[in-house]
Amino acid sequence: MTPVLEIDDLRITYRGSRGEVPAVRGISMSLEPGDTLGLAGESGCGKSTVAGAILRLLPRETQVTGRIVLDGDDVLTMSFGKLRAVRWAGASIVFQGAMHSLNPVHRIARQIAEPIVLHEGLSSDAAEKRAVELMAQVGLPAWRASSYPHQLSGGQRQRVMIAMALACSPQLIIADEATTALDVMIQAQVLALIKRLVAERNIALVMISHDLSVLADTCDRLAVMYAGKLVEDGPSHEVFAAARHPYAQALSAAFPTVGDPAERRNPHGLAGDPPDPSNLPTGCSFHPRCPVVRDDCASTSVELRRARDDWRAACLRVEEVA
Amino acid sequence: MRTEPQPGSMSGSTNVTTELKSPRSIVWARRRASLADFWRLYRRQRAGMVGLAILVVITLLTVLAPWYTDESELNAANAPGGRMESPSTEFWFGTDQIGRPILTMVIWGARVSLQVGLVAAVLAVTLGTVIGMAAAHFGGWISWALMRLTDWFIVLPSLVLAIALVIALGPSKLTIIIAIALTSWAGTARLVRAQTMAIEGRPYLERARALGAGNWHQMTRHVLPNLMPLVLASATLQVSSAILAEASLSFLGLGDPSAFSWGGILERAFDAGAISAGAWWYMLPPGLAILLVVLAFTLCGRAMEVVLNPRLRGNQ
Amino acid sequence: MSGDGTSAQSGRRSEERAQSSAEQTRSGARPDNMSDTRNGARTGTMNHDAKPLLSARDLAVRFNAPGGRVARAVDGVDIDLAPGEILALAGESGCGKTTLARTLLGLERPSEGTVAFGGSPLRYSTRALKAYRRAVQLVLQDPSGALNPRHTVYDAVAEGLRIHGIHDNERERVADALSRAGLRPPEKFFLTYPHELSGGQRQRVVIAGALVLEPQVIIADEPVASLDASVRGEILALLLRLRDELGLAAIVVTHDLGLAWNIADRIAVMYLGRIVEEGPVDRVLTEPRHPYTQALVSVLPNSPLPEPVVLTGEPPDATAVPGGCRFHPRCQVLAGGLAEQAGVDDECRRSDVALGTDHIACHYARTMSTATT
Amino acid sequence: AHASDDGSTTLVVGKVGLNDIPHMNPLDSGWVVQGEFNNLMYDPLIRWGQEDYVPAPGLAESWEVSDDELTWTYHIDPDATWSDGQPVTANDAKFTFELLQTNELFNSRHGDLVDLMTSIEAPDEQTLVITTEEPNAILNHMNNIPIMPEHVWGEMENPDEYTGEPGQPTSGPFELAEYSPGQRVVLTANPDYWDGPVAYDELIFQSYETTEAAVQALQQGEIDFLDGLNPEQAGALEQNEDITVSVQPSRHLENISFNMGARTKDGQEFGDGHPALQDPAVRQAIHHVVDKQRLVDVILDGNGTPGVSWVAPIFTEHFWDPGEDAFEVSADAGNQLLDDAGYTERTDAGIRIDPESGEPLSFRLFYHSDRPTYADIQDFLVEWVAELDIELEPIPMETTPLNEETDAGNYDIAFGGWNYGPDPSQDLAYLTCDRLPDEPEPTDLTFDFYCNDEVDALWLQQLQATDPAERAEAVKEIQRIVYQDSPQIILYYDHAIEAYSNDWTGFGMLPSSGGAIAKQQAAYGYAQAVPADAADESSGDDEGDAAGDDGGAGADGDDAAASSDDDGGSNTGLIVGIVIAAVVVIGGVVFLMRRRSTAEERE
Amino acid sequence: MGNLSTTPPSVSPSGGAGGGDDAGYSAGTTPPGGVHRSAARRELWRFLAGRVSGAVVSMLLVLLSAFFIFRVIGGDPVRAVGGDSPMTPEQRAEIEERLGLNEPLRVQFWEYVKDVFTLDWGQSYVSSAQVTDLMWDRLPNTLLLTGTALILAAGLGVWIGARAGWRQGSTFEKTQVGISLTLWSAPTFWLGMIVIIVFSVRLDLFPVNGMRSARGGDQDFLPDLLDVAHHLVLPACTMAAVIYAQYVLIMRSSILEERGNDYLTVAKAKGLRDDVVRRRHAVPNALLPTVTLIALQFGAIFNGALLTETIFSWPGLGLLFYQAIKIPDIPLLQVLFIFFAGTTILANMLADIIYRFLDPRVRRSA
Ligand SMILES: Nc1ncnc2c1ncn2[C@@H]1O[C@H](COP(=O)(O)OP(=O)(O)OP(=O)(O)O)[C@@H](O)[C@H]1O
């Protein structure tokens, strides 16, 4: 099967008032239809940057190198006209803050219908009819179609975003922190919905979150990023339970399992501060915080190493740990 | 508008001194540092630097005026030139109908215009800040009444009101200042009120309250210092409106007749028939001077706003 | 309230659950670099018989909401905090946790009921409040916002001392508080501004600012919610250590049950302004008895409960508290017919229920427990 | 001239200050502009003669006084008619004077004339007989009071509420056609004017806010005539070959006045004037240093004559020329005067001290803040007076408070201006002791509380002198005394600077030997105007009395080169404007289209 | 000059141009529609009542101040009515009585209040016409001038401002902002003078001032229209220039504020063209706060009208005010002041209300 998405050595450098910020420093991955990938990592490690790069949504002056092949074409080089055709129809994004991702002055049906009109050339009436169907699929009653975003609750808004993402039947959906701001109960609802829809439609899903436990629950594969690089990439439950990279381990330990006596009155954290992307440590960028650091960590730059067939980690001690 | 220094943008000052100093010197060192940071960011604003340069030059020209011009030339009895002379090497901007050099008039006019502009702006901003803070802080009917008053002043055609005030009080520098201040504080008050409410909603005020801080502590230690940059920027912008207002009032014949303000010069030019006489040298310099100074203050104020509100900074 | 009952019924949870036993072994692989302060020997210090340090009786707080409605943010809460105890306050967004915490701090005046500290009821004169606030301190959710960006760390920590007119040894006190909060050497941080610190460090500064007044109680509102996952544990460890070292009691407001599991001795679960279940963390989170608690626990990843119960509908609205048991419109026990079987369905719909001596506010659970005893 | 489509000609006069006038009631007019309109519409019994202000026939073709100088008989011109065709009769005059006597409002305006009249009789249609108790020279010219038609005004219930109604019958050369307050007044020529109709059809007074605006309008051909120019505007207009500038002596003067000690008739003092100013030596010393010629040169650019006393030089019959007696411009002379008068002590700052009060000679000088000229003159005065070791402290003030202060005697020296009227008794009355207030209250009826028995006697003498020569003698003597005494220093008589389009000629000056066209107390100015082309055609023709060109200011040689191509100019402007707009719109559309096409590829 | 204390051209509409809190919208938790219909309606009424009562209070304040401000003005109405010849004390007293100036202030005030509520606004001191008639006479002229200027300025300003804000940092933006700031900094009256010199005096393209040619007489409709249009060009452009500058700056900063919003990224991600994103998503959203700000600037427009009408002798309300204040014609001043202030208050109130209906985001919180 041809991969829906293939990313090859993606490097992204922001240029702004703070100088150059290498937000993503060489990432490769590939997704086939039906694949679900969880992308985790702490704030500022570059998760959203990757998501934005897939649809070329980053600020114009950002420097992007490498390849992002979406459905056979390289997003980074394609003409703008083609790119617009790929956007939403090829891949769509569910953004983090639904309140801010919906235009407050347009009715939601219209917003869902907008890409349909654009990409499928339907009349807006027909498109809105489709929008109502889509809303039904995400569990929103038809009368909601004429609501404005502020009249919906957070969970409902997030469902509107999901309906919108499904509008043009893309092969890939990127959900960037789609549930982070939601209440536990709503989060559970929305996650269930995403899982169901992805499974039904055989859509590839990239799900971005900092909550490893959520990702482990939703996705088949789990990738952990640190300072613009993938540090671990493997089957989600195994990574969550026994990560190879010390950072991934710390991350998964930060989400205690309720009922696990070992974690009772025993919070785990990682000492030290998250790295400043414009001023990264040498060698393995995690080494200043690493609990199992070795002498050569500070000098050797580490790429992903194969830990198992379907499991890679970027640590000098990867074999050791395994 | 966000007024906090931006994390990361201040990366120049992350090196932490371990040396022990008295808290006071710590504070001063930090103030200097943040001023330097402000300056560093401000320097990047090209328009703001241009405005600042203009202001510096004009301030110098104004302050040094007694050393390189002769004020007595402005006395009709001592007017050195002929009637309505066009620009020449002797009189760069020509002369007026009495023979006074326009250049000298404009230079000395700067004193009046700037003085009125600055003092009126300071008064207006002070008044606006006090009222805005009070309206935000006290709530209840005080706040309601103050806001009504503020809205009222915002809504009213200020020039109309200022004219009425000046006529009622009799035209003089002081009354013009008062009239301008009274008719222009409301914008600041509204701004300050919004900002104060924003600051009051910040968690650090909640923390201060939880620590047992009273109103005075909250206002002086937290609200006011955080308000200052905004107030400063707004004051800078206020100066330009005040200068324009003074010019308008003077032009309408409500200026201080014994002083040559720029608006007053224009009024004289107009009365003396400079338009008919084609005496462009009589009208252009004071008008351009107003334009330049107002523009300079505006550029500075906007640059300050941009520095204080990174959202406006865009990608440069 | 949205009537969209079509809302996502959770699909079957796949076989992941089977693996949970495997996961529990992973603690062995975890670097245990912080275990020095936490010896497993310590048992819960929760002590119900001890005289409560901080307590609230029949507490109610109402707000005027837009449109002339009244938000019953807190609605009849009884709560006790023993010395040296860590109490977690959990519940959905908008259920009144923050309001309750603020009322306990005296930042909000209760519409009804009393807050008592050390047995004497709280008075709301300026002076009494000021004195009270030396003993009870607040730690806020967002450390970036809780520190005035214009004040140095030193100023921020010393602020409490200055407010309370404690001028002797200011420097030592500040240094001491900072090092207790884990910022060592403290002098290194005196001159820093908050924006030069990482999120975790900022939260430590906030905690130091509370510690400097040597309080007996800390009330922390979502103390780690805005922090990165990796630093979260550190702050929680700090709270635990402070309890051990200084005997500090704490109320930790959170919506994250994992956090409660991590540090709390006791947990109170709130729903719509009322505590619906309360008890030792080990019991409440492993064997929840209130249907709401059960649902909360069940949707946790790797939940100790077998079947996830995803409640439909939206978070409840404090301006429209339903009659009867306030949870009944969403109650899965009622909807699933269990309540009917127990014959309490009518009661659920009609009569309000408060937290009793059994530490639970549920008609069904009450009948069941009386039935079993 | 501007012929509009229907071939009628219109004279358009620009007016600054038109919005001052409240209404067009001819009997209740306090403004000079209102007087202008009255003169154009309503003839008085007796006019001011155009040649030299000597009373000349108006509606009355002749008049005489009885030997006891108490009974005056006026003979109404039998040709005089109202514009509706009714004859003007003695009854109209009787009606008018009686109305002025009885109507409170009108009486407050004209009381000084009509209150003298003990009886008003109209023995026949053409004869009016008026008797007075005392002889009074005023009846020799009747003060230019308009006569109203009894057949219309007699019907009015409240004549004082009349505000000017188009189409009313008039006895003058014009009728009112339109009155838009503050905007314009349109008069149409009375074609059957009994004294000879004017040479055009319509006279429009167009309001302008500022003289500058009006000057531009004149340049553009919007208007034909404008008065009240300043030297710069005159200079600019002289460059325009389609425009003639007329600079002629006027009856306006500027002065500074000294507080002569505010007091009531019985000598009760009030106000806060400096006592030293009551000493003639101080005033004369100051008079010595005021270089009036310099002011004329610098301030007026030479368009004026140095001031002497209250009577303006155009009133040749009454003007007194000081000749040898003039104050020599000399600081030495002034200082000598002061030294002789005992002002020898000086303060530390070198200011002379008044030996009587012990006060330094430091005077407040009030000037009007809205008059830039005063601000400039004030500079000179300060400088000059300083040479006498006297200090002036200039204080600018709004006109109203300034008037309030001076009326209340709270000043030392103040600026002022005056339009001297043709009748000396009216204006010189301000110098009589009779004008001092009864109570210590503010008054604006006296010139600086001046009171001099000699002047009083002379004033009465001129008032009752029905013989003009005798009268002139007294009037001149008053001026001499006042000049010497210097309660005021008349700085200069400024010239009227007026300009008109060369499409017009023949504007009547008053006096014809050289005087202003606008703001006359007669209708000559506009009524004698003739469209230039018409004047060319009819240069040999007879001309009516009113249109006599003896006072014509128009240079006959000027040809009316300026045809009405300014209309073409404004149309050009419109067309250019439309073209520019079109270009902008088209450009915008093109720009948009271009954008649309590239937007496809734009990110 | 529309500048007197109009807000300086601040870049941040949330603060700078005032209205921050009013124009803002809170994203707070909102009850889902449907259930709280009646509550929402109640809230709406409450909102309307609040707005209207606020306006009424402001209006009362205006009525009150109109009396006092113009009563203390130092002018001498008696002289204004009497003319420039001197008056006897009797004459003065007579005029004072006629104008009702001899009564104690208290009585005058009650008379005033009575008149205000019986809608008897009195006669002008100068022309004895009813002041309201004078005002209605001039109103259409002012409407014509300000309306033209407003349409010109708002249309162009909003359009240019939106583009400038959208393409921040581009040459286009820089030049437009430069032009706007310069225009804003120029005193209106001076701009008017320059415009007159250049376009009327030197180029002779347009008439100097006034609204109709003096010698026009009664014209037919079309020539009259052209005549008025011809006179309108310069004053309208001058007035528009300054307001235009403000609108460009306001619109630009509204767009700048808008630009950071995620839904624009979403719109872009949907594949919409850049200018469609701007037109469909950014501009309408930015327009709403701009409209309130514009309503707030209404008073400033009258400032501009006052100066422009004075310089160009445009026979509108501004000129009438200027004329009246020189006299001073107190009843006329009062009615004009009340009219100016009342219009602005009304405009603001309406803008607030319309805003609420137009913008679904606006949720007022207590
Ligand atoms: N427009 C930009 N200009 C410059 N730097 C940027 C820009 N956007 C993001 N960055 C920087 O790039 C890095 C990666 O940002 P990104 O938003 O991808 O992180 P993230 O992993 O999504 O974080 P979060 O969990 O907080 O959403 C951060 O250090 C951020 O500061």
Ligand SMILES: Nc1ncnc2c1ncn2[C@@H]1O[C@H](COP(=O)(O)OP(=O)(O)OP(=O)(O)O)[C@@H](O)[C@H]1O
């Ligand atoms: N000042 C206030 N005015 C009006 N209503 C308020 C106010 N503060 C809180 N409320 C309402 O009271 C209820 C409880 O709010 P509270 O902030 O205590 O909830 P919470 O449990 O802390 O929620 P979260 O988890 O989102 O912080 C909410 O419905 C809220 O809208």
Ligand SMILES: [Mg+2]
């Ligand atoms: Mg992100």
Ligand SMILES: [Mg+2]
């Ligand atoms: Mg909360």
